[in-house]
Amino acid sequence: MANPKVVCITNLDEELRQMVAGQALPGMDVISDSLSADEGELMELVSDADFMIIWPAHISDDILRAAKQCKLVQCLSAGYDKVNLKLATELGIGVANNGGANSVAVAEHTIMLILGSLRKMVVKANLVSRGGWRASRDRRPDVFEFEGKTLGLIGIGNIAKRVAKRARGFDVDIQYFDRFAQLSAKEEKELGVKSVGFEELLQTSDVISLHVPLTSETRNMIAKDQLAMMKSTSVIINTSRGGIINEEDLADALKSGVIAAAGLDVLDEEPPQAGHPLLGLDNAIITPHTAGPTLESIPKRAANAFENIQRVIDGGQPLWTAIFGNME
Numbered sequence: 001m002a003n004p005k006v007v008c009i010t011n012l013d014e015e016l017r018q019m020v021a022g023q024a025l026p027g028m029d030v031i032s033d034s035l036s037a038d039e040g041e042l043m044e045l046v047s048d049a050d051f052m053i054i055w056p057a058h059i060s061d062d063i064l065r066a067a068k069q070c071k072l073v074q075c076l077s078a079g080y081d082k083v084n085l086k087l088a089t090e091l092g093i094g095v096a097n098n099g100g101a102n103s104v105a106v107a108e109h110t111i112m113l114i115l116g117s118l119r120k121m122v123v124k125a126n127l128v129s130r131g132g133w134r135a136s137r138d139r140r141p142d143v144f145e146f147e148g149k150t151l152g153l154i155g156i157g158n159i160a161k162r163v164a165k166r167a168r169g170f171d172v173d174i175q176y177f178d179r180f181a182q183l184s185a186k187e188e189k190e191l192g193v194k195s196v197g198f199e200e201l202l203q204t205s206d207v208i209s210l211h212v213p214l215t216s217e218t219r220n221m222i223a224k225d226q227l228a229m230m231k232s233t234s235v236i237i238n239t240s241r242g243g244i245i246n247e248e249d250l251a252d253a254l255k256s257g258v259i260a261a262a263g264l265d266v267l268d269e270e271p272p273q274a275g276h277p278l279l280g281l282d283n284a285i286i287t288p289h290t291a292g293p294t295l296e297s298i299p300k301r302a303a304n305a306f307e308n309i310q311r312v313i314d315g316g317q318p319l320w321t322a323i324f325g326n327m328e
Contacts, residue, residue, distance in 0.1 A: 004050040004313055006306075008032040009042060009063075010076070011056065016298060020053070020076070023302035025310050039063070046070065051309045055301070057097075058082050064091060072312050076301040078102055078159070078292065079241055080322050081214045096308055099320040100158035101300040102292035107162035109291035110239045113263030114151075114167075114207055116285050117235045118144040120261075123282050144206075144233070144260075146170045152205030153193070154221075155240070156181055160211035161191060168192050177201045179217075202229040207237065214241035222246065227253040235261045239291045242268040251277035254284055265291040 006028050008020055017032040024030045033045055035058065043066035046052060050069060052059070055076035061084050064073075072094040073083060080095050088095050116122060120143050127135060151167050153160045153176040164174050174193045176183075188194060202208065208230065212218045222236065223246035230236070236259060238245055247268055253259050261283040267276070270289055278284050308318045 003027060003029050004309070005048060006030045006051045006053060006309060007046050007049040008053040009035055009037075009046075009059070010054065011035040012298075019298055020302040020305075023299055023306050025306050028306065028309070042066075051312070053302075053305050053309075054083075056082070061087055064088060064093065067091075067093065072096060072309060072318055074305045074308055074318075076101075076298075076305060078106070079213055081241060083322075085322050094312075094318055094321055096318045096321045098301045099304040099308070101304045102294075102297045103158040103162050105294040105297045106159045106239050106291045107166055109265060109287070110159070110163050110209055110237055111166050113237050113239070113265065113285060113287070114209070114235065115146060117237070117261040117263040117283075118146055118207075120282075122285050146172060146207070148172065149206035150175065150204055152176070152196075152201040152208045153211060154178075154198075154201065154208065155211035156183060156193070157211055159239070160209070163209060163211070164191050164193050172207075175201055175205065178212075199229060202226055203231075205234060206231060207235045209237040210240045210244055212240055212244060214243050219243050220246045222250070224249040224252070227258055230259050232257060232259065234259050235263065237263045239265045242266040242270065248277055251281065251284075254278075254281050261285075265289055 006024065008017065008030060010017060011034065012020065021030045021032055031045065033042060039060065039062065042063055046063055046067040048069060049067055051072050051074060052067060052070055053074045053076060057075040057077045057080045059073065064084060064087055070093050073088065075097050078097050080097055083095055085095060147170050150173045153164060153174065156176045156178040160176065167174060175196045176193050177196060177198045182195060221244055227249060250262060254262060263285045265287045266289050272279060278286060312318050
């Protein structure tokens with residue numbers, strides 16, 4: 001394939017788009033455009049594209065159909081839940097994610113949300129910024145240490161493994177549940193984790209962290225019944241995808257003391273509408289889906305993307321795929 005055309009469509013500013021393009025391998029012609037560009041312009045741009053790189057993973061069906069010779073849609077994100085995989089399959093276009101390039105960033109953000117939730121960091125910082133100091137004079141502690149707690153990981157992929165490695169430094173017990181993956185005994189020993197059933201994890205974990213993709217099977221996997229199984233002192237963390245937790249049920253659980261706190265980087269609708277039941281709750285920390293993007297992760301994402309594209313150019317199969325498409 002001579003000078004394959006790679007179209008990069010993102011919401012990054014020009015400087016960061018150039019950072020992505022700068023990771024291209026020799027012989028690739030890279031053209032970048034903004035996700036907010038006119039739909040017709042983007043359709044024309046991809047009409048003769050051999051590959052597409054997208055971030056975030058939002059691409060319309062019309063753009064997919066217009067990319068008649070595209071062999072791979074390479075997402076710079078970890079998820080591809082907003083790409084029409086059924087249509088991409090019909091069109092013979094492969095779809096791949098970033099290969100864990102953001103796993104360090106998300107793992108660090110997860111640990112931050114755990115500590116921030118256990119120590120009520122945002123509430124206390126806001127109190128001081130408003131001119132206060134202590135919420136009460138009795139000096140009664142109302143926060144928890146992470147040490148000695150049980151961390152439950154739902155999903156045991158790249159990010160969850162990095163969370164486990166970082167959490168071990170806090171001397172916690174770590175357990176996991178994954179419906180589709182089971183680590184070997186050697187891997188579990190090296191990582192310091194043990195496998196348990198879903199209900200056991202909910203009932204025995206002090207901190208539960210979600211690391212699964214959003215699918216029909218995982219949507220609302222944490223709802224009223226599951227929250228009721230958790231300890232009243234437990235904390236739930238979600239840095240994966242909104243929709244995995246039923247947010248109305250979570251808000252009710254936080255308000256009524258069914259669980260202690262939540263730390264979320266994702267919501268089902270982003271940004272949330274005014275009046276969302278989780279907004280304004282003292283025991284809910286919400287960050288704006290910013291766990292993954294860091295200045296360090298962007299070149300790693302781009303390098304993985306172009307290396308994956310090169311695999312296809314060389315006649316191989318891409319890695320990290322949701323679907324393989326037609327590589328003929």
